[in-house]
Amino acid sequence: MLSRNFENIQASPSILGFGTMRMPKLYSDKEDIDYEKAEAMIDYAYAHGVNYYDTAYPYHDQKSEAFIGHALKKYPRESFYLADKLPGWFINEKADVDKIFETQLERCQVEYFDFYLCHALNREKFKVYEDLQVCPMLGARKEKGQIRHLGFSFHGVPEDLEYIINQYSWDFVQIQLNYLDWERQDAKRQYEICKEHGVPCVIMEPVRGGSLANLSPDAAQVFKDADPEASVASWALRFAASLPNVMTVLSGMSTMEQVEDNIKTMADFKPLTEEEQAIVEKAKNVFLENTLVPCTGCRYCMDCPAGVDIPGMFRVYNEYRIGKFAPGFMQDYENMKDHSADFCVACGACMTHCPQSIQIPDKMEEIRKCYSRLKNK
Numbered sequence: 001m002l003s004r005n006f007e008n009i010q011a012s013p014s015i016l017g018f019g020t021m022r023m024p025k026l027y028s029d030k031e032d033i034d035y036e037k038a039e040a041m042i043d044y045a046y047a048h049g050v051n052y053y054d055t056a057y058p059y060h061d062q063k064s065e066a067f068i069g070h071a072l073k074k075y076p077r078e079s080f081y082l083a084d085k086l087p088g089w090f091i092n093e094k095a096d097v098d099k100i101f102e103t104q105l106e107r108c109q110v111e112y113f114d115f116y117l118c119h120a121l122n123r124e125k126f127k128v129y130e131d132l133q134v135c136p137m138l139g140a141r142k143e144k145g146q147i148r149h150l151g152f153s154f155h156g157v158p159e160d161l162e163y164i165i166n167q168y169s170w171d172f173v174q175i176q177l178n179y180l181d182w183e184r185q186d187a188k189r190q191y192e193i194c195k196e197h198g199v200p201c202v203i204m205e206p207v208r209g210g211s212l213a214n215l216s217p218d219a220a221q222v223f224k225d226a227d228p229e230a231s232v233a234s235w236a237l238r239f240a241a242s243l244p245n246v247m248t249v250l251s252g253m254s255t256m257e258q259v260e261d262n263i264k265t266m267a268d269f270k271p272l273t274e275e276e277q278a279i280v281e282k283a284k285n286v287f288l289e290n291t292l293v294p295c296t297g298c299r300y301c302m303d304c305p306a307g308v309d310i311p312g313m314f315r316v317y318n319e320y321r322i323g324k325f326a327p328g329f330m331q332d333y334e335n336m337k338d339h340s341a342d343f344c345v346a347c348g349a350c351m352t353h354c355p356q357s358i359q360i361p362d363k364m365e366e367i368r369k370c371y372s373r374l375k376n377k
């Protein structure tokens with residue numbers, strides 16, 4: 001399997017990495033991992049050249065580290081790369097950093113981590129690292145050989161990424177990137193920031209939590225017409241892996257079928273051609289056009305006499321339509337309080353101002369019903 005060389009990385013991680021946050025479970029309402037099924041998936045991946053395995057302290061209710069430690073123990077330690085992450089939100093004092101790190105080594109049954117990340121940083125979450133001088137502590141672990149490469153995973157805006165990347169000598173950065181978020185969520189800018197700083201990227205959510213494997217039928221058809229043999233998800237993986245500053249593309253695989261399909265895509269990886277990039281663009285546009293309320297956020301419709309935050313409500317709804325993450329949608333809806341679709345009285349005053357000719361009262365009714373359906377499930 002392809003492995004890219006980077007000046008500051010003394011390792012050859014495979015272009016496909018195995019994320020262990022969505023392993024098969026024993027019970028639907030608990031996070032206990034089904035060791036038998038999950039280990040078979042790890043073994044298959046290992047046998048087919050995947051050598052990068054990514055875990056984190058909180059995954060699967062803190063059971064992921066122990067699982068991956070168990071699954072990889074039978075292989076020579078130098079034959080795989082293990083990535084783990086420090087949960088800054090559990091750190092109240094310096095001693096917590098050491099306590100967590102030692103626990104992680106023990107859970108994973110290893111003496112060092114090949115890749116170690118400060119987990120889910122943004123400017124606010126980085127504050128504890130600055131206040132308690134956590135990075136030098138991790139640097140000391142690196143000196144001792146317990147961390148081979150130090151980086152951070154990032155969930156925030158490009159300005160915060162630029163700030164954090166300048167605060168320490170990082171070896172790599174993990175960012176969320178996929179063809180849907182490339183422009184919409186600044187993934188392109190984040191990728192460029194890493195590249196400008198000479199720091200390779202690990203990619204998370206290349207299939208956007210699975211939503212790019214389950215596109216609308218018309219969008220999926222665009223891919224099927226171009227290559228009937230390739231899965232819809234394979235285009236998303238190839239999009240991310242085609243970027244030259246990408247070291248590894250993580251996929252949080254949940255079934256053996258996904259493992260097999262991802263390996264089929266990446267075992268003999270070929271970057272997207274210009275023609276294929278255009279196909280991705282086309283499928284993306286079909287998906288967005290038919291899935292989203294075409295609100296541009298221009299605010300010509302505001303202020304609503306009933307107090308509805310019209311563009312805000314459409315933004316929240318569109319996020320849900322893309323990601324299908326019901327708890328996030330419901331939380332955002334409730335956070336809008338008396339500015340949500342609940343308060344639309346269908347007066348129609350907004351409609352004459354909307355350059356996109358959106359049937360705003362009808363859409364508000366649709367959103368309200370969607371929320372109420374999810375709430376009553």
Ligand code: SF4
Pocket residue numbers: 304305306307308310343344345346347348349350351360361364
């Ligand atoms: S139709 Fe609904 S959203 Fe539009 S102005 Fe009237 S109350 Fe506000």
Ligand code: SF4
Pocket residue numbers: 294295296297298299300301302310311314353354355356357358360
């Ligand atoms: S006028 Fe139309 S496009 Fe502009 S914010 Fe309002 S709903 Fe969205």
